[in-house]
Amino acid sequence: MIKKLLQRVFRKPAPTSRKASNDSAVLRIPFKQHQIQRQLLSPAALKTIEGLQKAGFEAYVVGGAVRDLLLKQRPKDFDVATNATPEQVHRVFRRSRIIGRRFRLVHVMFGDETVEVSTFRGSHLGDDGDAKIADSGRILRDNVFGSHEEDAVRRDFTANALYYNPANEEIxxxxxGVADIRAGVLxxxxxPVTRYREDPVRMLRAVRLSAKLGLKLDTDTEAPIPELADALKDVPESRLFDEMLKLFLSGHALESAHALRQHGLHHGLLPLLDVVLEQPMGARFVTLALQNTDERVLADKPVSPAFLFATLLWHEVLAAWQKYENLGERSIPALHLAMTDVCDQQAEKLAxxxxFSSTMKEIWGLQPRFEQRAGKRPFSLIEHPRYRAGYxxxxxxxxxGELPEELGEWWTDFAEANGEARQAMLQPDTEPRKRPRRRRRKPAASAGA
Known part of the structure; x- marks a missing residue:
């Protein structure tokens, strides 16, 4: 006990990029300077904060929502930070549930909207609290609560360490962080080295936010990324997949893809993404796919993750498909072997x-069928559940440029045509007919049976 007491007394404070050790260093920015009105928050976020404040707790909108509002962008969601413990938050709101292992959170539900509420985090470097750190420095478990100031230290970027109080409209x-945002710096x-080792996913987040928000990475923030890229190998595949989804569905997927390669973060995430982007055919295909995804995201149209990853991995499938055909496999079995190989290889890196992988295989598997424009095949294909994605x-x-444009135009016209017009569009069936199977005669029953 004496040892633990001495460690608490003499424990070094968590490092900060700027002084925040006393209240005089804290900036309280009034509405006149930031111009963020409380009406810009979602009704659920306002109700959550009002409920916690009426119960006697501190509560603020925190992080990305405040940052986006300062940048005149519409936040995707509104997270709340409070000094109430998860159990206390749960008691305040009847429709809520405690989630998470690495760090416990509370989801508060109002109709169709869910607000994520986190308790102020404390330092994970001490012996008190429920924390666990790997030898590499990566945080494995982090249920350590602390003060408002400690929570700000634990945030990743200065632009995300902002707290908005709708009661007085103060940041x-x-x-x-406000000064950095106005200067265009992340x-x-x-x-940075210590923070990346604590959570290597922060490197992906830095690239994603830089591309999405148009903020330039600070020199010290950017410099260690290529050297620490291998640390991503220790991150659970499920977390990598979730972060990659955020990156490619940010509305700035194309910039993010090039930024990944620029910072050396592509290896092991999407196999040979750098090679694909450098191939004339592959580069054109991936660029069009990412541009299409960005346009849909920015227009608030739905985007299929399965379709997106199917496009990013397609030229890996093509290469494996050609390999199996060169080994003597017939075309369709070769394609299925190729799809399995690529998905298995990807599963080792990104969960x-x-x-999604089942839908990806369906989209890939439909591609040879689009080249069959005779007989009943086009009619059966257009009724397939995945026809639209395959189309x-x-x-x-x-x-x-991978296929003639005439093929795509034919299918567009075929889909819009009526029954007779479709029949007239069919091409002559030149494929050899399969011989019908000869049924084996059942042996005659013996007389003594």
Whole structure:
């Protein structure tokens, strides 16, 4: 006990990039300077904060929502930070549930909207609290609660360490995040090497936010990334997949893809993504796919993760398909072997959910069928549940130069035509007919049976 007491007394404070050790360093920015009205928050976020404040707790909108509002962008969601413990939050709101192992959170539900509420985090470097750190420095478990100031230190970037109080429309800024946002800089709080080792996913987040927000990475924040890229190998595949989804569905997927390669973060995430982007055919195809994804995201249209990853991995499938055909496999079995190989290889690096990988295989498997335009085949294909996704994939292949544009135009016309017009569009069936199987005669029953 004496040892633990001495460690608490003499424990070094968590490093910060700027002084925030006393209240005089905290900036309280009034509405006149930031112009963020409380009406810009979602009704559920306002109700959550009002409920916690009426119960006697501190509560603020925190992080990305405040940052996005300062940048005149619409936040995707509104997270709340409070000094109430998860159990206390749960008691305040009847419709809520405690989630998470690495760090416990509370989801508060109002109708269709869910607000994520986190308790102020404390330092994970001490012996008190429920924390566990790997030898590499990566945080494995982090259920350590602390003060408002400690929570700000634990945030990743200065732009995310901002707290908005709708009661007085004031922003609390511990690390000059507002100034960094206005200067167009994304800066890590604390020593970047230490923070990346604590959570290597922060490197992906830095690239994603830089591309999405148009903020330039601070020199010290950017410098260690290529050297620490291998640390991503220790991150659970499911977390990598979730972060990659955020990156490619940010509305700035194309910039993010090039930024990944620029910072040396592509290896091991999407196999040979750098090679694909450098191949004339592959580069054109991937560029069109990412541009299409960005346009849909920015237009608030739905985007299928399965379709996106199917496009990013397609030229890996093509290469494996050709390999198996060269080994003597027939075309369709060769394609299925190729799809399995690519998905298995990807599963070792990025845990693509099975529901997505199954759809990816269906989209890939439909592609040879689009080249069959005779007989009943086009009619059965157009009724397939994945026809639309396969058709959109085909159009990307045609637009990239992989297939003749005439093929995509034929299917567009075929889908819009009526029954008689469709029949007239069919091409002559030149494929050899399969011989009907000869039924084996059953042996005659013996007389004594």
């Amino acid at each position: 609390i800024d511990f690390h000059h 800066r890590m709080i604390g020593d 693509i959910h099975k529901r 959109d994939f085909l159009l990307l292949r045609c637009a990239s």
